Amino acid sequence: MENLQLIIPELFISIMIMFLLIFGVFKKNSSQLVYNLTTVSLVAALALIINLDTQIQSSLFNNSYNIDSLARFMKILLILSGIFVMLSSSKYIQISKISKIEYPILILCSILGMMVMISSNDLIVFYMGLELQSLALYVLASFNRDNLLSTESGLKYFVLSALSSGLLLYGCSLIYGFSETTNFNQIMINTKEIEYGLTFGIVFILVGLAFKISAVPFHMWAPDVYQGSPTSVTVFFALLPKIAALTVFIRFLYIPFYELGDQWQMIIIFLSIASMVFGAIAAIGQKNLKRLIAYSSISHMGYALAGLSTGTIQGVQSSITYITIYLVMNLAFFSCLFMLKRNNEYYENIDDLSGLSKNHPLLSLSLLVVLFSLAGIPPLAGFFAKFYIFVAVINEKMYFLAIVGLLATVIAAFYYLRIIKIIYFDPEKERFESKHNLGLKFTLVASTFFILAYFIYPSGIVDIISQININ
Amino acid sequence: MNFPILSSLILLPTIGALFIFFVRTSNSQYQSSKHVALFITLANFFLSLYLWIVFDKSIVDFQFVEEREWISGFVNYKVGVDGISILFILLTTFITPICVITVNATIKNRLKDFLIAILILETFMIGVFCSLDLVVFYLFFEAGLIPMFLIIGIWGGERRVYSAFKFFLYTLLGSVLMLVAIISIYWITGTTDVIKLYELGIDAKYQNLLWLAFFSSFAVKTPMWPVHTWLPDAHVEAPTAGSVLLAAILLKMAGYGFIRFSLGLFPDASLYFVPLVYTLSLIAIIYTSLVALMQEDMKKLIAYSSVAHMGFVTLGIFTMTQQGIEGSIFQMISHGLVSAALFLCVGVVYDRLHTRLINRYGGLVSIMPKYAIVFMVFTLGALGLPGTSGFIGEFLVLMGTFKKNVLVATIASLGVILGAAYMLWLYKRIIFGKLINEDVKKMVDLKRFEIVTLWLLVLPIIFFGFYPEPLINSIEVSVANMIDMNDLDKINKLALGE
Numbered sequence: 001m002e003n004l005q006l007i008i009p010e011l012f013i014s015i016m017i018m019f020l021l022i023f024g025v026f027k028k029n030s031s032q033l034v035y036n037l038t039t040v041s042l043v044a045a046l047a048l049i050i051n052l053d054t055q056i057q058s059s060l061f062n063n064s065y066n067i068d069s070l071a072r073f074m075k076i077l078l079i080l081s082g083i084f085v086m087l088s089s090s091k092y093i094q095i096s097k098i099s100k101i102e103y104p105i106l107i108l109c110s111i112l113g114m115m116v117m118i119s120s121n122d123l124i125v126f127y128m129g130l131e132l133q134s135l136a137l138y139v140l141a142s143f144n145r146d147n148l149l150s151t152e153s154g155l156k157y158f159v160l161s162a163l164s165s166g167l168l169l170y171g172c173s174l175i176y177g178f179s180e181t182t183n184f185n186q187i188m189i190n191t192k193e194i195e196y197g198l199t200f201g202i203v204f205i206l207v208g209l210a211f212k213i214s215a216v217p218f219h220m221w222a223p224d225v226y227q228g229s230p231t232s233v234t235v236f237f238a239l240l241p242k243i244a245a246l247t248v249f250i251r252f253l254y255i256p257f258y259e260l261g262d263q264w265q266m267i268i269i270f271l272s273i274a275s276m277v278f279g280a281i282a283a284i285g286q287k288n289l290k291r292l293i294a295y296s297s298i299s300h301m302g303y304a305l306a307g308l309s310t311g312t313i314q315g316v317q318s319s320i321t322y323i324t325i326y327l328v329m330n331l332a333f334f335s336c337l338f339m340l341k342r343n344n345e346y347y348e349n350i351d352d353l354s355g356l357s358k359n360h361p362l363l364s365l366s367l368l369v370v371l372f373s374l375a376g377i378p379p380l381a382g383f384f385a386k387f388y389i390f391v392a393v394i395n396e397k398m399y400f401l402a403i404v405g406l407l408a409t410v411i412a413a414f415y416y417l418r419i420i421k422i423i424y425f426d427p428e429k430e431r432f433e434s435k436h437n438l439g440l441k442f443t444l445v446a447s448t449f450f451i452l453a454y455f456i457y458p459s460g461i462v463d464i465i466s467q468i469n470i471n
Numbered sequence: 472m473n474f475p476i477l478s479s480l481i482l483l484p485t486i487g488a489l490f491i492f493f494v495r496t497s498n499s500q501y502q503s504s505k506h507v508a509l510f511i512t513l514a515n516f517f518l519s520l521y522l523w524i525v526f527d528k529s530i531v532d533f534q535f536v537e538e539r540e541w542i543s544g545f546v547n548y549k550v551g552v553d554g555i556s557i558l559f560i561l562l563t564t565f566i567t568p569i570c571v572i573t574v575n576a577t578i579k580n581r582l583k584d585f586l587i588a589i590l591i592l593e594t595f596m597i598g599v600f601c602s603l604d605l606v607v608f609y610l611f612f613e614a615g616l617i618p619m620f621l622i623i624g625i626w627g628g629e630r631r632v633y634s635a636f637k638f639f640l641y642t643l644l645g646s647v648l649m650l651v652a653i654i655s656i657y658w659i660t661g662t663t664d665v666i667k668l669y670e671l672g673i674d675a676k677y678q679n680l681l682w683l684a685f686f687s688s689f690a691v692k693t694p695m696w697p698v699h700t701w702l703p704d705a706h707v708e709a710p711t712a713g714s715v716l717l718a719a720i721l722l723k724m725a726g727y728g729f730i731r732f733s734l735g736l737f738p739d740a741s742l743y744f745v746p747l748v749y750t751l752s753l754i755a756i757i758y759t760s761l762v763a764l765m766q767e768d769m770k771k772l773i774a775y776s777s778v779a780h781m782g783f784v785t786l787g788i789f790t791m792t793q794q795g796i797e798g799s800i801f802q803m804i805s806h807g808l809v810s811a812a813l814f815l816c817v818g819v820v821y822d823r824l825h826t827r828l829i830n831r832y833g834g835l836v837s838i839m840p841k842y843a844i845v846f847m848v849f850t851l852g853a854l855g856l857p858g859t860s861g862f863i864g865e866f867l868v869l870m871g872t873f874k875k876n877v878l879v880a881t882i883a884s885l886g887v888i889l890g891a892a893y894m895l896w897l898y899k900r901i902i903f904g905k906l907i908n909e910d911v912k913k914m915v916d917l918k919r920f921e922i923v924t925l926w927l928l929v930l931p932i933i934f935f936g937f938y939p940e941p942l943i944n945s946i947e948v949s950v951a952n953m954i955d956m957n958d959l960d961k962i963n964k965l966a967l968g969e
Contacts, residue, residue: 361584372617377643378610387606387650391545394654402654406647413643417620417636425624425632455610459543 003060006067007119009048009075013112016041017105024101031099038104039086042111046079063183064122066251069468071119073320074247078118081239081327082111084447087439088335089232095344096230098143106143107236110136114244121255123172123182126248130168130212133244134161140236141229153228160221164211171204175256187256199263205252206267212245215305216274219298226294231346234290235334238297239327246304246323250316253308254470261311268309273404275302280411284418289337289348292415293330296374299412300326306405307389310396317465318388324461325385325454332370332447338440339363342432350419355428364423366448373451375416376409381454388462475537476522477550477601480515480560481594484567487511488590491583505574508586512568512593519557519564526557528945531952533603533666541607546663549603554949555800558942559600559720559727562807565931566719567593569811569924570712577711577818578626585626585712592618592716599724605653605663605732612688612724613646619713619721627708634701634708641701645691652684656736668736669956675739682740685733692725695785696755699778706774707827711818714770718777718810723803726784730796734788735953741789748789749879755782756886763893769817769827772897773810776853779886780806786883787868795871796950801942802864805935809852809861812928816846819921820901823914829897834906839916843902845925850898852932854891859936 004011016038024034049072057068086107093099113132120126138161142154176182178197179190191198207218214222226234257264279299286292304326307319339360340347357364373382386409393402490511491504526534536551552560570589578585595618598611616639624635657663660671673681691698702722706714734741756779763775780802787799819842820835821827836843852859855866865887872880906912917925935942 377617378613383610383613387654390650391654391657394651395658399651399655402651403648406650407644410640410644410647414636414640417639420620421624421632421636424621425635458541463543 003058006052006058006060007065008052009045010112010115010119012048013041013045013108013115017108017112020101020105020108024105031101031103032094034101035086035090035093035099035104038108039083041108042079042083042086046076046083049075049079059121063185064120064125066119066121068470070247070250070320070470073464073468074118074243075115077324077327078111078114078240078243081243081331082107084331084443085232085236085239088331088338088443089235090439091437092232092338092346093230095341095346096144096232098230098232103140103143106136106140109133110140110236111240114240117244118247120248120251121184123176123184126251127165127169127172129244130248131165133241134165137161137237137241140233141225143233144230147228147230149228150230151228153225156228157221157225161211164208164218167204167211168208171201171206171208174198174201174204177201179256184251184255188258191256192259194260194263198260202257202260202264203267206264206271209245209249209252210271213242213249213301213304214294214298215271215301216278216298219275219278222298223291223294226297227288227291231290231334231337231348234293235330235337238293238330238334242297242301243323243327246319249305249308250319250470253311254316265309265311268305269398269401272302272305272309273401275299275305276405276408277302277411280408280415283412283415286415287350289350289353289419292350292419293333296412296415297326297330299408300374302408303386303389303405306401307392309401310392310398312392312396313470314395315392316470317462317468318392320465320468321388321461322385324465325381325451328447328450329370329373329382332366332444332451333374335440335444335447336363336367336370339436339444340432341436342430347432350422352429353419353423354426356423356432358428359431360434366444367423368420369448369452371416371420375413377413379455381451384454384458476518477535477552478537480518480522480564481550481598481601483515483518484511484590484593484597488587488594491587491590504583504586505571508571508590509568511590512564512571515593515597516564516568519560522552523557523561523945526552526554526945528554529948531948536603536666545657546604546606548607549664549666550598550601550607551603551666552601554945554947555730556600556727558800558804558945559723560597562723562804563593563596563600563720566715566807566811569815569927570715572920572924573712573715573815573818575920577822581625585622585710588618588622589712589716592622596716596720596724600727603665605656605665605668608665608728608732609646609650609653612728613643615721615724616642619717622713622716623705623709626710626713629708630704631708634704637701638705641691641698645698646688648684649688652681656681665731665735673736678737678740679743682733682737682744685728685737686744689725689728689733690751692728693722693781693785694725694778695751695781696758696778697751699755699759702778703771703774706777706814707768707770711814711821714814714818715811718773718814719807722777722781723807726781726788726799726803729785729788730800730953734791734796735956741791745789745791748785749876752782752786752789753879753882755779756786756883757889760886760889760893764889764896767829769820769829769897769901770814771827772829772893773813773817776890776893777806777810779890780810780853782886783865783868783883786879787871790868790871790875791954792871792874793950793954794867794874796953797943797946798864798867798869798871800946800950801860801935801939802868804942805852805860805864805932808928808932809849809859812845812849812925812932813853815921815924815928816842816849819917819925820914824908824910829900831908832901832911833904833908834902834911835914836902837906838911838914841917841922845917845929846902847898848929848932850894852936854894855887857936858933860932860934860939862936863939 110133116129138158144150179187211218283295307315373380376386533551538549541548595615602608759778766772784799787795852861855861
């Protein structure tokens, strides 16, 4: 029973899901209230996680559920992003007429699934968490059901994601077949010798996971889903599933398959290089901001994978730093997107930004900061993210990966500069509304400030992350 | 002496920029933000002047060193100056207020943003010249791209977007390899602290590749032939103040980097690549001088002349002799002043006639006599007439080169003649000749603020032309130390078979 104390945050969220569901059904017109209660319960869950004893490193439920420093940090990151997503998108869902009680509850379900994924130490627990988050996401993607694009994106995401889940499951079954166990630690012990079946299992699992974080060549769904979904869901897609999938990536590569590094290292390097280069090149021609950010996030995932490919704890830490800074940058970017509103209509084409700097100097300034940071130009946070990755990569003498990655940043700089050019150099258009709700403003100011001021004290986050250890 | 004077120099402009940003002004109050910017930049200038006076020129060590932990256990924020860097800081703080004075005439819209960009740029430029850690250096070196990109892109001419992109991407592409090299140095030696690296030295087997990586960055920034093509575009499209900063200071970052890092950290590789640098420098000197002769746009002509002058700088640095390196530094300072002045001169006539085409002018001497005088001084400074600072630099460089390689020195001397040809021809076509264009007759002579800025530049050019001692004094010990420390002389002699 004392084990239950350690999963109080998860239990709390499950109870809140049930409570809010009943509450929402019985109380009429309560969608806004449920939304707010969801945000509050996320804050409460955050407090519960922080409140847990940091010293505890334990495995629960027959060693299938891990509460360690990695899980703790990633969960805090997850729920913080969740809170900010909720804060920034509340106005959007009202105006887009998707404010229904199911919306926040699905988000909670998905977050619960991700928390299970993050902590999982067993193939079955992991798969359970994955399906919980995916099922909620399918519905969220097509939530704006009167919109053709939204429905299409939901269906597309469902079909492709189900396929990848199938591959994953097949990989899991192969691994189970060859190692006689589903527990991660046990797999590591039982797989000292390389067998072909095992390699196949690893490949299938990696393919499935690459699908989830949209690494090239398994990225096809991302641009369509990003563009078609309501923006409030897109920001969710861009942030939270990435955290969970990256954690699972780390767990798979560094616990069960750690001894088999030769088998997976080349695969990860390939995924990484392909994602960095393809993401950078494909984004150049985009006209829609959401589609562009989809390609940009493909490219960013390439960098995060580059850190993982090193096979060292330093590489893992650099990837975690990368994803943390990536989250903040994307949050800031989407907050800016939520502000492009005029007469209850949101604008999401790059051309709509034309001459923004004349009418909205502050908004353009934050976009400028975010875009330069995404491009990785010092002294902004994005530079440090890439810097840590390359430090880890070059330490392993993987110069080719480092040079390709850096050249990809130059290509990527081109399309970020193109947006800046449109904002700052082009003739102005009609003004957007300048009244926004407090949560959105707060999100934008906080995230922009983080990006801008990161260089003053870069050790802060690095110190926390350097505590993270994987067995 | 615990006052962090260098950090203050770095931070002061940013504080000024924040002040201008946060204080709301209506359009009519633009003047006040200009005064703030002028005050801040002048304060910075006097602070750096004070630094130069307090600076002990007889000591080889870095002075005013500040160090504090930054990225824990990895990179320390470390700044300090020696005799070489202090001159560049002085140049930066001297040129920036002049740019601020000139904005009135050239910048019509968004003056406040422009001032903020210039102030932030000053922070980064000073940071480059006093950072003593490779990562900190890289940070400042790259960060300067952002304000310059905006300066060219927002306030530039017709083809500003193309030029701004070209400037940004060229320099970024050059620099990324340097980042790989910096991180590799960290893993090879365990530190990125420049002073420690000077002591430790880097194993000769790594040097060549690392040198090339640094070279790719500095060569683009210098710019050396054949990667110089971004410079004419950037200069032509940038507003006057932007061109001035670009020519006077941003280009010098690369020359400074060559001395501080290429020579300082990789002496063996530097020696190995001397023929490459000689070749590229000579091509730059001769070829771009010829190109400059054919230009019809004044700014383009001066931009190409900058490439030629920077050719002398790289030539001098890689002679690895006392005279050569001193001459290069002197040439950089002198070129900083002269090219800044020339771009200001172009700005003056451009504001009146709104064209930079040389053939639209002619006969200015009778309309704008005051302008003709200052322009003459700068022309002579650019072609290196004895009595101007331009002469000392070129002379020392050629002296150093003669010591090493007579053929190279002879070819480089041709560049001096070509330099005289294109500058004098430019002067003749603009100032003398017949007054054909009716609009030229309506042009007014220099206004007061133009007289002030231009004469402020005339004075040091003439002064250092006749009395170079203060500058030479300041760099002498540091350069000698640099040569001793790396046994450049010994390596040289070995190479020559002595």
